[in-house]
Amino acid sequence: MPGAVLTPPAGAAGPDEQAQRPPAEVRHAAELAALRAADDDPRPPGWQLSLRAVRRFVVGDEQAGVSRKFVGNPSLVERALVSLATDRGLMLVGEPGTAKSLLSELIAAAVSGSSALTVQGGAATTEDQIKYSWNYALLVSAGPSPRSLVPAPMLRGMAEGRVVRFEEITRCPLEVQDCLLSLLSDRVMAIPELDGPRGLVFARQGFNVIATANTRDRGVNEMSAALKRRFNFETVFPIPDxxxxxxxxxxxxxxxxxxxxxxxxxxxxxxxxxxxxxxxxxxxxxxxxxxxxxxxxxxxxxxxxxxxxxxxxxxxxxxxxxxxxxxxxxxxxxxxxxxxxxxxxxxxxxxxxxxxxxxxxxxxxxxxxxxxx
The missing domain is CATH 1.20.920 (Histone Acetyltransferase; Chain A)
Incomplete structure (x- = not known):
């Protein structure tokens, strides 16, 4: 039966309860809601929380009843948030297992309300998986149109003004990495198949990119100097204590x-x-x-x-x-x-x-x- 695989059994718990690992915005929904309700600090355009509130969410605040979620230097978190509030992307580098992905997930959940816009880098990652692809049945029957367009995380992040996570970027081929150059520089994505204003998607306030790379893989597909200039680099170290x-x-x-x-x-x-x-x-x-x-x-x-x-x-x-x-x-x-x-x-x-x-x-x-x- 179509859709049967996606339909939970009768009487089963909701999808959030059934998920093996719900996203950060679901796991910590109560804390995020409390922080938003009490957040009177100035916030960057497009952000759901102020920098100080995001910092409390990540590193914890016992007085506010907010748990500590990232065990690391709070100054690293502060620098990461400042980078995201500018026109530079954020690159988190470090040994595997140092919670780079967790940190990017927590920040994206607090800043944008969602950490789901994620690209998983790898040797098989293509530009279509980063930007957009097409519903070929609609493309053949009706031609290129917004209806036949299938947005990938980067297009959705730009259109919705959200943070996009790019995991293990250095595992991607160089030509795939460099498709980010114009997106991070001009903050616009061109869709040549669509004519007129529909062919340009301008990034809304709140859009930015958090990328991660582990130091064991950085030499596999070293980033170009041009792409490096679009990011601020922060190193996540192992826990010393x-x-x-x-x-x-x-x-x-x-x-x-x-x-x-x-x-x-x-x-x-x-x-x-x-x-x-x-x-x-x-x-x-x-x-x-x-x-x-x-x-x-x-x-x-x-x-x-x-x-x-x-x-x-x-x-x-x-x-x-x-x-x-x-x-x-x-x-x-x-x-x-x-x-x-x-x-x-x-x-x-x-x-x-x-x-x-x-x-x-x-x-x-x-x-x-x-x-x-």
Missing amino acids: FDTELALVEAEATALLRKSGVEPPPRRDVLEVLVGTFRELRASPGQTGDARMSTVMSTAEAVSVAHAVGVRGWFLRGEQGSAADVVASLAGTAAKDSPEDLARLRRFLEQEVPRRGGGQWRELYAARHLLAE
């Missing part, structure tokens, strides 16, 4: 486990071992003399492993995950980029873990045989 990273992993893993139907929260002593292991592996070489892991042992990866540890413990044994589950779950993270990473992880477990004190470190060492060969 152990306690802050531990608290973040605990909060995110607890939320993910709850969504997965896991009742008990993760054990804090297990998370301490997990976060400590990740920080050791992404730091400078230790006693083993190994180079750094080629796989990025990021906070996001630590959250993913903590999630897997909790799922493994609960659904296989009916209990909270243990340090042994950490070892069993680490192989999939460590072996992504290079077989040598798995050997480095094995040497870390055999040579450096015994020097650590505590019961969970001893259990981690005892379970080293669980690491896949």
Whole structure:
């Protein structure tokens, strides 16, 4: 039956409740509404919130009852917002897993009320997926017209005055990247197939672009100098503080486990071992003399492993995950980029873990045989 796939079953919850990961404007709708109601500060044209209100939404404000959503330097957030309020786009660069995409989503949700206008960059991304395409049935039957036009995120963002997110821009071919040049310079998109005024779409107030690029991929398709001039660059660094990273992993893993139907929260002593292991592996070489892991042992990866540890413990044994589950779950993270990473992880477990004190470190060492060969 047409449309049956998109129709929820009778009695099911609404789409927001069914979504595995609702967008930021849905997850934090109550906070955004409260901030809008109390926001008396001046705001840039086209913005739904002032810069100060967006900053509170992103970095949190305990007095206003606003939760902290991005663990990073507040001055980075301030500079990012100032960039968006000018005629420059915002480019967020950094190691994978440093919450660049989360930051862009939060800012877009607060500034425009929607973070859904997103282009996912990749080798197969085309200009049509960025600007616009056509409904070919209508195009053949009636010719080019606004009715047969299918707007992509960039055209919608310009026409509606919203922020557009361009994820992993450096994974796109250079000719695809450079289609942004005129859009960011002249703030107009030409549609040659349409004649007269219909062939030009001028950006409304509020339009801008947040792009992201991870430092592992920037050399794949290096941006042209002309395109770089259209952006202000901000680097998002990993979390430097152990306690802050531990608290973040605990909060995110607890939320993910709850969504997965896991009742008990993760054990804090297990998370301490997990976060400590990740920080050791992404730091400078230790006693083993190994180079750094080629796989990025990021906070996001630590959250993913903590999630897997909790799922493994609960659904296989009916209990909270243990340090042994950490070892069993680490192989999939460590072996992504290079077989040598798995050997480095094995040497870390055999040579450096015994020097650590505590019961969970001893259990981690005892379970080293669980690491896949």
